[in-house]
Amino acid sequence: MSVLVVGSVALDSVETPFGKADDVLGGSATFFSASASHLTKVNVVGVVGNDYPMDKLEPLKKRGVDFAGLEQADGPSFRWRGRYSHDLNSAETLETHLGVFSNFSAKIPEALRSSEYVFLGNIDPRLQLDVLTMMKKPKLVTCDTMNFWIQSRRPELIKLLEKVDIVTLNDGEARQLTEKSNLVQAAQWIMGLGPRHVIIKKGEHGAFLFTRDTIFFAPAFPLENVFDPTGAGDSFAGGFVGYIARTGDMSEANLRRAVVYGSVMGSFAVEKFSIERLMTVTKAEITQRMQDMRRLVTFEEELPA
């Protein structure tokens, strides 16, 4: 099984209280791929400029990420520069240069149009809709979005949500989209539009998976040292969609495991800059952290006799 991801492939410059990194690999498709590559094959569709250091994508290719759908266009690559203060909770965006990404129109290569698992990274909902019209009959479409699109492309975003199976967004975005402060109500409102499931990500506070009748919660893994939160959400999505693609199982039990894989992959992503940690983490470390996640939440509710 493989996953098709459509999203940004960018260059990030990040400052945290622990150091800084310039022009390192970033973008939603990059983090997603690095994460999902531990679970499944990945095909990336996106665009970079002619200044992009293509050789830096080699380690991802070696991990089974296919960049045949990554167009290289004339002009500068998408660049983001951001800074995290002491508590690492939210990034302050210092600069965003869309570069060639501002004219991006997703062309899905013929061979990828029959992809069964699709992740629509956080891009203009009009592009996300375009991608869907090109796809044949995907088994599972998951999309992400952000505050900017909720504000500026609300009608298109609503139309998109009517066509996807699962949406991931953070708590602030869920409240903004639904105008409901209560997350249970917000999730129900979103499922009312069409998605079978909603994942509300709360950063360091974990993530909810809502189905029509049930709620599952996975905490963020409590790390003693968080280094750089950039890409945690996309790494979460990579673990989540990657695990579903690997198993081909959309039962609730499996979706729950997929959420925990998402949380685990997100927790590795934040241990170093860019995708560094995702490139070195081993199968054994992932398995260990899955076990640690279970220990973190396990209790028996019965009163002792």
Added chain:
Amino acid sequence: MSVLVVGSVALDSVETPFGKADDVLGGSATFFSASASHLTKVNVVGVVGNDYPMDKLEPLKKRGVDFAGLEQADGPSFRWRGRYSHDLNSAETLETHLGVFSNFSAKIPEALRSSEYVFLGNIDPRLQLDVLTMMKKPKLVTCDTMNFWIQSRRPELIKLLEKVDIVTLNDGEARQLTEKSNLVQAAQWIMGLGPRHVIIKKGEHGAFLFTRDTIFFAPAFPLENVFDPTGAGDSFAGGFVGYIARTGDMSEANLRRAVVYGSVMGSFAVEKFSIERLMTVTKAEITQRMQDMRRLVTFEEELPA
């Protein structure tokens, strides 16, 4: 088994987006008792003014809460007035009148000095220390505190922490006390002072139980309607300490269950004003929510064959 709680017995006036309540039962000892009374007997030590509506305590007495240690002094009762805005995340304090509480010196009746389970509610650390000197040999002392004391009574608070078994505080307070933004590091710092366990409460984002070697996390139960968050933390403490007192078991497995009881009792507390919901909740409802809490976090980490 019974629990001794020393704390405030107050009158609260609260405004939320859903309504307002005036001069209703409030205070740390009140919420703690209402919650713990579902699990164990409770003895309250505190002070109220001669204006306190003592008859309103009758329902608590009927539930096994003993107010023999509640002094009634000349003067007005402790009153708090607060308001929650749309997101219910934090209270804006509009007025605080300490009244007779400003001259409170805890006198522990002789019969209560041999109490085995003690909860020191959020009061001046000098008073919390005074209480401890009066106690014989408690099995388990748990204390709570707040930002005000961390700032104004830091040396006394540190001295107190050297003498307690478990401390509960919220994430902001843990960061303020330890000057560490990372909660794992903050908890280790606090345990370095003496407490065997630290509980860091994150409100709607759940609670961590830290032991020397392990971390347990219990989410807040995701409610569709949160009515009034006042007293959630003390209700949590009541469920936690109450369950330990009921079982007399301080194994880690039992402490984990106790944290979940805390989370469950806190989730009931916020469903209505004051202690209203805690007065009507049934054993069956508590048991049901314990089961719901387990379903909320349960997953199997194994890859399918």
